Amino acid sequence: MSAWSRGLIPPQHLGKLRGWVEQKEMACHFLMSLPVGVPSSNFNRRGVTVVLQANVSAVSSKKQGDAVSVTRRNFISKVFLGYVCSKLRPTDSAFAEQRDVFREYIDTFDGYSLKCPLNWIQVRGSGADVFFRDPFVLDENLSLEISSPSSSRYQSVEDLGPPQAAGEKVLKQYLTEFMSTRLGVRRESSIISTSSKVADDGKLYYIVEVNIKSYANNNELAIMPQDRVTRLEWDRRYLSVLGVENNRLYELRLQSPENVFASEENVLRDVMDSFRVFKSAA
Numbered sequence: 001m002s003a004w005s006r007g008l009i010p011p012q013h014l015g016k017l018r019g020w021v022e023q024k025e026m027a028c029h030f031l032m033s034l035p036v037g038v039p040s041s042n043f044n045r046r047g048v049t050v051v052l053q054a055n056v057s058a059v060s061s062k063k064q065g066d067a068v069s070v071t072r073r074n075f076i077s078k079v080f081l082g083y084v085c086s087k088l089r090p091t092d093s094a095f096a097e098q099r100d101v102f103r104e105y106i107d108t109f110d111g112y113s114l115k116c117p118l119n120w121i122q123v124r125g126s127g128a129d130v131f132f133r134d135p136f137v138l139d140e141n142l143s144l145e146i147s148s149p150s151s152s153r154y155q156s157v158e159d160l161g162p163p164q165a166a167g168e169k170v171l172k173q174y175l176t177e178f179m180s181t182r183l184g185v186r187r188e189s190s191i192i193s194t195s196s197k198v199a200d201d202g203k204l205y206y207i208v209e210v211n212i213k214s215y216a217n218n219n220e221l222a223i224m225p226q227d228r229v230t231r232l233e234w235d236r237r238y239l240s241v242l243g244v245e246n247n248r249l250y251e252l253r254l255q256s257p258e259n260v261f262a263s264e265e266n267v268l269r270d271v272m273d274s275f276r277v278f279k280s281a282a
Helices: 011-033 070-085 163-177 256-274
Strands: 067-071 102-107 110-116 130-133 141-146 188-199 202-217 229-243 248-257
Touching: 102 130, 102 256, 110 141, 110 256, 163 188, 163 202, 163 229, 229 256, 248 256
Parallel strands: none
Antiparallel strands: 102 110, 130 141, 141 248, 188 202, 202 229, 229 248
16 A cells, blocks of 8 residues: 555655745744734734744654655645745734834933834944934934034024025035045935924924935946946935924934835834924933
């Protein structure tokens, strides 16, 4: 009687299927073992990423005659379970992180507070007072810049002029920071919008939104113009919120690639709306 007729899988067939089954089985065992009440903050909002090390013994641990002791019914159930897991998408509500989960960051020494997405990582040594970035979209981040207390005596954000004038200063500062000595590099920029608001703390804030594109030649040293093909390096949206307190200018900066901005906009604007300045403890 053959192994198939006894409900078993011959070893020569198992070898071809083992690798696929191992990964699907282990992934599903991981997901099925999670408790029902796992907080959504344990998942990245772009989906669940699991690094697995397949264990061959989990698929086969002993032999019976000339066949491995994995029944066809058990094997088929594993294959089906693996197929279902492979079809799970990052948007499935059971595994997607809530987009409105934030952490609050309060700096009493310098006098400001803000909220950032829970899964963003704080990066130290960036030069900004504080810097957070998305761990998966590295071009998406936020930072906080504060003017020097010894060289600034701001009384109000209106010291910058009207919002449009402040927007021009913000854009000029960005372009200065992005200056490049490479040949064939050029930047295109535009102010998308400028506005002002009085927040619930009674303070006036300016909001500036700009777009900057960077272009570069693929062969900047080429002699013939046709050999210097210009390509788009990056296209980003920059959002700034400006406020004044403690005689200092505070600027919350957010950066996002344009190709993901539409899907991230609500989250980024929630961060902007959360920004507040207050009397410092220093």
